[in-house]
Amino acid sequence: MRAQYRGFLIRLALLTLLAVSVTSCARFSKYEYAEHVFALDEENELVISTFSSWFPETQTHIPFIFRSYKAPQSVYFQFYVRATGTVAGPNPNIESILVRNFSYEFPGQEPMVLMKAFTEGFWQQGQQAYDSEQLEPVLCYEGWYVLIKYDLILNGEVFQGEHKLPAQRVVKTYPLIYDALR
Numbered sequence: 001m002r003a004q005y006r007g008f009l010i011r012l013a014l015l016t017l018l019a020v021s022v023t024s025c026a027r028f029s030k031y032e033y034a035e036h037v038f039a040l041d042e043e044n045e046l047v048i049s050t051f052s053s054w055f056p057e058t059q060t061h062i063p064f065i066f067r068s069y070k071a072p073q074s075v076y077f078q079f080y081v082r083a084t085g086t087v088a089g090p091n092p093n094i095e096s097i098l099v100r101n102f103s104y105e106f107p108g109q110e111p112m113v114l115m116k117a118f119t120e121g122f123w124q125q126g127q128q129a130y131d132s133e134q135l136e137p138v139l140c141y142e143g144w145y146v147l148i149k150y151d152l153i154l155n156g157e158v159f160q161g162e163h164k165l166p167a168q169r170v171v172k173t174y175p176l177i178y179d180a181l182r
Helices: 002-023 176-181
Strands: 025-033 036-039 044-052 057-062 066-070 074-083 097-105 112-115 122-124 145-154 157-175
Touching: 025 044, 025 074, 036 157, 044 145, 044 157, 074 097, 074 112, 074 145
Parallel strands: 025 066
Antiparallel strands: 025 157, 036 044, 044 074, 057 066, 074 122, 097 112, 097 145, 145 157
């Protein structure tokens, strides 16, 4: 009888642990400006995107049940001339490139130039490798938008454009077990 009771308790504990691990979750929220892809020519496209300016902080933590993270409401820009139809990697279609100007501006404010006379197809704000660590992160609040402008010469052809990027809040929820495995 005692062995059966002990076996019952072990099974109950394992089932409880399984139920908690399946129903527990983590939520991650961040703000970003919507990504935009500009078609440049048949072989190349320009992708303007943003990423969080710092690591997320824990907002709520209930052990084994729930954890929420929130990234700061500021972002860095990324500028990437990629081969059409690809997601990452070097672009074999770039023979020469000169980014004459890449800037952003908020309504009613002066433009903030992020890049001038840059000769590569990939750039990230806030990164020492791209000599942009002195640039301040860009504030990002839901409902805002930013106007981005670019002017570049790719393989001897001039490309210019501008687009409004709306700010958005992105929330992802996933099982807490993924968080524990990181």
